[in-house]
Amino acid sequence: MRDFVIGAIGLVLTACWTGSSSAASGTVEHGHGSRRNVVMIVSDDHGLQLGCYGETIIKTPHLDALAAEGTRFANAFCVTASCSPSRSTILTGRFGHATGQYGLAHSYHNFRAMPKQTSLPKLLNEDGVRTAIIGKFHVLPEEMYPFETLPGNARNPVAMADACRKFLAECVESQTPFFLYFCTIDPHRSGDVNESLPERPNRFGNIEGGHKGVVETGYDPDKMVVPPWLPNTPESRAEWAEYAQSVSRVDQGVGRLIEILRQTGAWDNTLVIYLSDNGPAFPGAKTTLYEPGMKLPCIVRDPAAKSTGVVNEGLISWVDLAPTVLEAMGGLTEERAKGFHGRSFLSLVGCDDPQGRDVVYGSHTFHEVTMYFPMRAVREPRFKLIWNLAAPLPFPFASDLYNSATWQAALKAGPDSPYGVRTVAQTMGPRPSFELYDLQTDPLEQRNLADDPAYQQELKRLQDKLRAFQKRTNDPWILKWERE
Structure with missing residues (x-):
């Protein structure tokens, strides 16, 4: 399935198209009415x-x-x-x-x-x-x-x-x-x-x-x-x-x-x-x-x-x-x-x-100017791949999130204490280069399958899809596939 289609927009009839061309798509007539x-x-x-x-x-x-x-x-x-x-x-x-x-x-x-x-x-x-x-x-x-x-x-x-x-x-x-x-x-x-x-x-x-x-x-x-x-x-x-x-x-x-x-x-x-x-x-x-x-x-x-x-x-x-x-x-x-x-x-x-x-x-890529942590992701109905391009770096926290009572209490509880479905330490990072999740069996994204031998074909397929997306959308960070 093509990721996105560029064609004669508004001239394609679909199973859900209803009404006249001007009312249903708004692409044919240009009068205000x-x-x-x-x-x-x-x-x-x-x-x-x-x-x-x-x-x-x-x-x-x-x-x-x-x-x-x-x-x-x-x-x-x-x-x-x-x-x-x-x-x-x-x-x-x-x-x-x-x-x-x-x-x-x-x-x-x-x-x-x-x-x-x-x-x-x-x-x-x-x-x-x-x-x-x-x-x-x-x-x-x-x-x-x-x-x-x-x-x-x-x-x-x-x-x-x-x-x-x-x-x-x-x-x-x-x-x-x-x-x-x-x-x-x-x-x-x-x-x-x-x-x-x-x-x-x-x-x-x-x-x-x-x-x-x-x-x-x-x-x-x-x-x-x-x-x-x-x-x-x-x-x-x-x-x-x-x-x-x-x-x-x-x-x-x-x-x-x-x-x-x-x-x-x-x-x-x-x-x-x-x-x-x-x-x-x-x-x-x-x-x-x-x-x-x-x-x-x-x-x-x-x-x-x-x-x-x-x-x-x-x-x-x-x-x-x-x-x-x-x-x-x-x-x-x-x-x-x-x-x-x-x-x-x-x-x-x-x-x-x-x-x-x-x-x-x-x-x-950024949130605050000090928060450089580029990530790219491809998400399908079943599988999702996240690429952490700066994986060796600790995951940076936004100032309001870090100072919140929720997170400060979690820090006091210690790195091994639970933070939802993860631990405090896992929430802070560092993160692996690739995170692959089967959302059908793991909707909370708890089990990273990127190193699982049984999922290497899926990993490679989604990596190729992600790289093609970067090329198609002129992403400067595509260079990270080749070199730091």
Whole structure:
């Protein structure tokens, strides 16, 4: 199966294609009446903790309702579990190793994409689409992403939604197609101290600007069930409770935004995408290419889709998002498609056929500027290979993860103490050059098969696939196959 197809996008009929060409694909007619508007909601550090993904404690009724009206992708992946490079991929459809957005953009980290590259807002602006961002931006250079900026407190998703009302109403009134990039900071760890729990620093909750309009759900740390990749300790449960609270804030913001889309008359012609930039901000997830860091929620509600409440098992990647949005808005030409590393998955919305979506790739190089630890990964439905290109180095920890109460308690317990499904020492590294996992029998990635004689054929096959991917996407780190 080819990893991605570049062809006459929008002219291929699939088993799940429905409706007229302009309504179903958005690629034939270019009048404003034939396009969908698009709202892309990107939360910060949110894993698969939603009711529609099987979560039983954290309350996400609005996101669950969105999934009931749309398509839930069961196998959706970021390409790197780090904020800036992940967001750059979302907005360019290209891997960070090719754009130059290798790590965090803010402060002294100062990673930025190379000059003279295009982006989703640039292309949409060329098509007469009004593009706006509210909330977290976190990519550079700013001129590469020519959004109209809407003011709003990114720690209050409900207030963010209210701040979008004027923009949405204006677009509907003027019949101008719009792309709204709605980016919360929740549930990102804030690094601030929650005064209600002064003995536990580096909390998720952040009172910046307050949470006016948000109904605090209230989660009892003693009743929290942490995922198996986290230690079941009082510190971990307390932090997980605050993470749960911030997830519920995001959910309420999504609910308010949908309400405003309905009130302004935009809902019936607007495609809504919900996703996260990377997994939760805990050691074992964020900044890793393990499943908790990469495997994320993706819910898409398309008014042109024939079926609702659909679950699609196809593997999709964040490099696919930009071409998907372009196709929905009528702007994905064959020439533009050649500029992306991904391909549109619009035909999968409202469809349970994975249509050959059987591989995604990961590419991580930095998080903070001091955290050089390049990793590349290839992930199929059954097997996953991670290549740690700097394997002799200790695995570097993000400052907020290292300082968290969860990790500090784990360090005090000692290197041989359990940290979820691994030990503290295993979580810290060093790591082997190659990690091969059979996700069918080992979904928690506990048993590395790279040195197992029975799996050498799989190892070689995936290594060849990874190297071909690097060549295809102009990865400078392909040189590591030959020399240091």
